[in-house]
Amino acid sequence: xxxxxxxxxxxxxxxxxxxxxxxxxxxxxxxxxxxxxxxxxxxxxxxxxxxxxxxxxxxxxxxxxxxxxxxxxxxxxxxxxxxxxxxxxxxxxxxxxxxxxxxxxxxxxxxxxxxxxxxxxxxx
Numbered sequence: 001x002x003x004x005x006x007x008x009x010x011x012x013x014x015x016x017x018x019x020x021x022x023x024x025x026x027x028x029x030x031x032x033x034x035x036x037x038x039x040x041x042x043x044x045x046x047x048x049x050x051x052x053x054x055x056x057x058x059x060x061x062x063x064x065x066x067x068x069x070x071x072x073x074x075x076x077x078x079x080x081x082x083x084x085x086x087x088x089x090x091x092x093x094x095x096x097x098x099x100x101x102x103x104x105x106x107x108x109x110x111x112x113x114x115x116x117x118x119x120x121x122x123x124x
Contacts, residue, residue: 002026002113004096009118012086016122020081022096022115030054032100034072034079037108038092038120045095047106051079059106063089086122093117 008020022034035050049070050059058070069082079096097111105111 002098004098004113004115006094006096006115006118008081009094009120011121011123014086014088014122014124016086017082017084018086018120020083020094020096020118020120022079022081024077024079024098024113027100028074028077029098029100030074031102032098033103033105033111034099035097035111036070036079036081037095037097038090039095039117040089040092043092045108047108048094049081050106052102061106083120086120088122088124090120091122092120094120 003025005023033052036048037045038048039045047061051070051072054074055072067085072079095117096115098113099111
């Protein structure tokens with residue numbers, strides 16, 4: 001059974017940093033794609049960033065470019081999201097997602113596996 005478990009969320013002031021982690025178990029995604037999505041109250045789930053293969057290819061959503069950095073530790077089957085210069089509009093429930101397919105999709109429908117989410121709250 002595949003499981004994705006997120007950690008690292010919390011409350012931070014604007015301008016601060018957080019580091020999210022997503023640990024996968026049950027299978028590896030070294031040849032696939034892992035991504036982070038987020039969903040704020042009253043809004044649809046949106047793509048944040050994706051990383052493909054062993055980390056040679058990444059795609060960032062425009063609102064987070066230059067502030068967020070995704071990385072993966074394939075030996076530990078884990079993905080990290082370093083979030084710097086956080087803004088109140090980054091407040092959301094952040095989800096880890098994974099697909100065995102090497103792709104560039106920013107659509108949630110492209111991912112087979114999802115974590116339960118970790119809350120990030122940025123105060124002004």
